[in-house]
Amino acid sequence: MALWTKAQQLPPDSLQQIRAIYGDHFPIEVRHYLAHWIEEKFWSDVDPSPDNPQHEQYVANLINQLIQEIENKAAVVAGQEFFLTKIKLAEAAKVFRQRYSGNPMQLFNYVRQCLATEMRLVQAVNGEGTTGLPSFIANSSSAEVMHKLDILRNRTREQAEDLRRMEQEQEAFALQYHECTKINATIQHLSTQPANQQEAQANLQKLTRQKEIMEQLLNQKIAGLMQLRLALGDKLQETFTLINTLQAQVLDEELIRWKRDQQLAGNGSVFNSNLDTIQEWCESLAELIWTNRQQIKEVDRLKQKLALDPPGVRDALAQLLSEITQLLSSLVTSTFIIEKQPPQVMKTNTR
The missing domain is CATH 1.20.1050.20 (STAT transcription factor, all-alpha domain)
Known part of the structure; x- marks a missing residue:
C-alpha cells in the first residue's frame, strides 16, 4: 500500500500532524495529486551531497521534473469543483520555479523530510520498528x-x-x-x-x-x-x-x-x-x-x-x-x- 494511502488512514491526531508539515514551502495538494510519482522518485537510499556535481545535477533534473509534473496535473484537472485545486497546483509550480531554481537541493530535502515524517507516524501507529527506513530519515528536522x-x-x-x-x-x-x-x-x-x-x-x-x-x-x-x-x-x-x-x-x-x-x-x-x-x-x-x-x-x-x-x-x-x-x-x-x-x-x- 502506498505511503500516502496509509497516511490518510491515520487517527485524527496523527493526521493533524501530517497536515501540519505541509505549508507554503510544499502544499499538501501537490503531495496528494502526485502521491505515487513523489514516492517513486524521492523515496530511496540515495543521499545526494551538494558538493558532488553529479548529485547536484541529479537533484536539479528531479526538481524540474517535479515542477513539470505539477504543471501537467494542473492542466488536466477539470471541473468547477476542482477550480481552486487547479489554481493551487499552478501557483505551487510557479513558486517552486521562482524560489528553488537556484537551490533545488533545498526543495529535494523538504520533500524527503515530509515523507520521513509520514513514515514515522505510520510506523508509530502500527507499532512497527524503523527497519527498512531509508537512511536519510535519521536525525532530520527540515x-x-x-x-x-x-x-x-x-x-x-x-x-x-x-x-x-x-x-x-x-x-x-x-x-x-x-x-x-x-x-x-x-x-x-x-x-x-x-x-x-x-x-x-x-x-x-x-x-x-x-x-x-x-x-x-x-x-x-x-x-x-x-x-x-x-x-x-x-x-x-x-x-x-x-x-x-x-x-x-x-x-x-x-x-x-x-x-x-x-x-x-x-x-x-x-x-x-x-x-x-x-x-x-x-x-x-x-x-x-x-x-x-x-x-x-x-x-x-x-x-x-x-x-x-x-x-x-x-x-x-x-x-x-x-x-x-x-x-x-x-x-x-x-x-x-x-x-x-x-x-x-x-x-x-x-x-
Whole structure:
C-alpha cells in the first residue's frame, strides 16, 4: 500500500500532524495529486551531497521534473469543483520555479523530510520498528523548521493586517474628534448669543445632542483602539518568543551540528553538507525579525501620535524593540562561519 494511502488512514491526531508539515514551502495538494510519482522518485537510499556535481545535477533534473509534473496535473484537472485545486497546483509550480531554481537541493530535502515524517507516524501507529527506513530519515528536522517558519510568516502577515486596521481606526477617530471639536466650538459660540433668538436656541439644542452622540462614539472608538493595541502588542510578543525559540534551534542545534560534522569530515568522516538549507533558514529568520521589528516601531509611532495610555503605564514596546534588535544582532554575528576547513592531520612521534 502506498505511503500516502496509509497516511490518510491515520487517527485524527496523527493526521493533524501530517497536515501540519505541509505549508507554503510544499502544499499538501501537490503531495496528494502526485502521491505515487513523489514516492517513486524521492523515496530511496540515495543521499545526494551538494558538493558532488553529479548529485547536484541529479537533484536539479528531479526538481524540474517535479515542477513539470505539477504543471501537467494542473492542466488536466477539470471541473468547477476542482477550480481552486487547479489554481493551487499552478501557483505551487510557479513558486517552486521562482524560489528553488537556484537551490533545488533545498526543495529535494523538504520533500524527503515530509515523507520521513509520514513514515514515522505510520510506523508509530502500527507499532512497527524503523527497519527498512531509508537512511536519510535519521536525525532530520527540515520539515519541522519549515513548518515553524510558515507559522511565523502567517503570524507576521496577520500582524500587518492588524496594524493596517489599527491605523485606519486611529485615522477615523482623529477625523471624528476634529468634527466633535468643531461642533463644540459652534456650541460655545451659540451659547453667547442672546437668549431670545429662538432659531439659535434650536440649533444649540440640536448640536448639543449631536455632541453627546459623537462623544459616545468617540469613547467607543477609544475602547476599541485600546483593545487593538493590547491584542497586537500581545501578538508581537508571542511572535518574538516563537522566533527566538526557532533561532535557538537553528543556531544552537542545526548550525552546531553542521560545524561538528565539518570538523569530523577533516578526519575522513562522510560530510553531507546542508549549509545551503541552514543559510535559507537564517535568511528567512532575518527577514521575519526585520519585519516584526518594523511592525513594533510602527505601533510605537501610532501610539506616540495618539496617546491613550494613562500616566505611569510601563512601555512594553520599548523593551520588546530592544530585545528583537538584539536577536537580529545575535543572528548576524552567529552566522559568520568558515565554509571550508583545512584537513586535520595527526602528527606522529610528537608529545
